[in-house]
Amino acid sequence: MLTTKTSLRQQLLLWLLLPQLVYCLAGAVLFFSVTLFYANRVIDSRLAETAEALSELSQTQGTDLDALAPIVVQETAFRFYSISNKNGDVLHGNLSLKAPTDEYVQEIYSSSAPSFFDTTINNEAFRVAAINTQFANKEPVLIQVAFNLNLRNxxxxxxxxxxxxxxxxxxxxxxxxxxxxxxxGLRPLAQLQSLMEHRKAQDLSPLSLQDAPQELQGLSSALNHLLSGTEESINRQRRFIADAAHQLRTPLAGLKSQTELAMRESSPEGLRERLNMVHTSATRSIHLVNQLLTLARSEPGSQTGIPKVQMDLAKIIRDLTAELVPRALAARIDLGCDCFVPTANMHGNSALLREMFINLVENAIKYIPRDGSITVRLTEDAHNYIVDVEDNGLGIPDADKARVFERFYRREQTGNGCGLGMSIVKEIVERHAGTVELLDAQPHGLIVHVVLPKTDLPA
Known part of the structure; x- marks a missing residue:
């Protein structure tokens, strides 16, 4: 088994050369076997011709074979013959080539054609052709012609x-x-390695491989996609840090100014007024920091740290509406909840969803006129849960609806808002594979339309 430390070149060499080696060895074995097969056929043919010639000679010359048989069979160390009677006595030829064993005798005498078998003579392998015939005097004899297989081998x-x-x-x-x-073939991989080794960590530009094969183009495309996503994430973080620093600078500077003025104040009434302003600035700073932390948690890059569990969306909406009723009453706002779904089980993060609905309701409380009304409505269709937060305020012009979801965008500079509420809503909805849009309410007002899938994949 190949270890994980084996290089790609070594693996390719092994799996390409090993079949070639097996193929060559198998070809050599096959060629040798074919050679032996045809050599045996030639040997058997020559032995059969010689045995038949001796048979014809014995039938015409009788026992007078002393002069003619050696002419038919030119005896050498590799080939010789013998003629034996039915008792096994050798009448002519080589005395070492005796009558065959009983296992071949029946086959030989049952056929007029030559029979072939292998035998050992003086510890050497021989191929023998045997044929039964008779002398001219009608004496039955057995003619054998042998060939030494050492020569064939x-x-x-x-x-x-x-x-x-x-x-x-x-x-x-x-x-x-x-x-x-x-x-x-591996040269483009070396080129890719060289490009990555000489690239600076800050360089996230796309890779460019010239004449790369199709497989490496896929890898290059995947790396470019990863680099593009990383660059986008880094740029988003940079923008977030820059925006956060800009937004925090103002309330912190105001807080510092208020504390300096409070330190110079000598009258108790003036000091109390300054401390109230410090408290207001601190409260706004705390709210901004909390919003920034929530936004950071809800970004796609932090998905691994936010678990999702099975939860009841209807219960969350009912509980949050009840919690926010005192705040709405203090602002002279009528807050109601219409849950047309008794139980809305889905896979999500309850903390983020609570933050999302709190932002939606609090934004409506801040920006609609007093004595207005807000309704949180939960419905469903075959695949989604639908949450509508509807108010009867002045609404938002169509030209500004898309910008509302931008970070730190505020249509009105009044109030203590920081322009992050709707950005947080959008991030949380997207984290749950949902959608959010702004619709016009009738006869006037705004509907924040949130669609959340019933079955959401875990983050």
Whole structure:
């Protein structure tokens, strides 16, 4: 098994060269087997021809084979013959080639054609062709012609060696070509590595690979997408920090000025007035900091730190409406709740959703005229829960509805708002895979229309 430390080049070399090696070895074995097969066929054919020639000679010459048989069979160390009677006595030829064992005798005598078998003579392997016939005097005899297989094996080894040398050369050439091809194929990866190693950490520009293969183009595209998302996230954080610093500078500077004036005040009434102004500035600063922290928690980059659980959206809305009724009454606002869904189970973060609905209701309380009314309404369709926060105030012009969700944007400079409430609402809704939009109420007023899916994937 390959370890995780094995390089890609080594893996490619292994899986490309290993089949080539197996293929060459299998080809050599197959070639050797085919060579032996056809060599055996040639040997059997020659032995059969010689045995049949001796059979014809014995039928015409009888027992007078002393002069003619050696002419038919040129005996050498690799080939010789024998003619034996039914008792197994050798009448002519080599005395070492005796009658076959009983397992071959029945097959030989049952057929007029030559029979073939392998035997061992003096610890050497021989191929034997045997045929039964009779002399001219009608005496039955058994003719055997043997061929020493050592000669065949010698020739086969020579053929194998002569075949193995070109195969070995072919393997070497193949290894070199595969090694060169892998190096050339992996060159774009080396180019990508070089680009990443020489790139500064602050450089998030897209990668540019020339003549990259299709697979590496996909990797390059994925990296460029990641770099683009990272750059966008960093730019968003930079804008957030810059905006937060700008927004915090004003109330903190005002707080510092108020404390300096309070330190110079000598009368109790003047000191009390200054302290009230310090308290107001501190309260506004605390509200701004809390809004900034909520916005930071609700951003997509912080999803891993905000768990989502199964919760009842209807209960959250009913409870929050009840909690905010005293604040609405203090502002002479009629706050009501219409939950047409008894139980609204969904997957979400209850803390963020509570913050979202608090912002919606508090914004309506701040900006609608006194003696107005606010209604929080919960409905549903087949796939979503729908929350509408409707008021009968002056509403928002269509040209400003999109800008309301921008950070630190305030249509009116009155009040203690910091322009983050609707930005927080949008971030929290998007965190729950929902949508939010502003609609006109009839005959006048504004509806914040929030759609939350019933089944939301965990963050």
């Amino acid at each position: 010698l020739y086969a080894r020579q053929i194998l060696i002569s075949t193995a040398l070109p195969l070995a050369l072919l393997i070497i050439v193949t290894c070199f070509l595969v090694w060169w091809g892998i190096g050339r």
